[in-house]
Amino acid sequence: MSSESLVLFFIIGVVLVGGAVVFASFLAPKSFNPVKSEPYECGIPSEGPAWIQFNVGYYLFAIIYLVFDVETVFIFPWGTVMREVGMRAFIEILIFFFILALGLLYAWRKGALKWQ
Numbered sequence: 001m002s003s004e005s006l007v008l009f010f011i012i013g014v015v016l017v018g019g020a021v022v023f024a025s026f027l028a029p030k031s032f033n034p035v036k037s038e039p040y041e042c043g044i045p046s047e048g049p050a051w052i053q054f055n056v057g058y059y060l061f062a063i064i065y066l067v068f069d070v071e072t073v074f075i076f077p078w079g080t081v082m083r084e085v086g087m088r089a090f091i092e093i094l095i096f097f098f099i100l101a102l103g104l105l106y107a108w109r110k111g112a113l114k115w116q
Helices: 003-027 056-085 087-110
Strands: none
């Protein structure tokens, strides 16, 4: 890819995104009232400071979920080529599962799966 094509690609991207933003600003309904500028969460007025700490367990639980979600993404292509590749694919997926099991065991030992 030449540098001219890259610059052209960048310019076209900026023009398309900028055009979409401008086009949406003309079509979007506009309503100006004091209620629109108030912060809200599910219709309930917020209480207390906005900068509170959340339990790190929520983040750990989400990361563990993502790891096993990505695992399923890798299992489907493996399953489609398993017969063609043969025993090599089977051994590779066993190694993959072993590494994931070690990660799960580590998270379990550290208490990341306890919901408190």
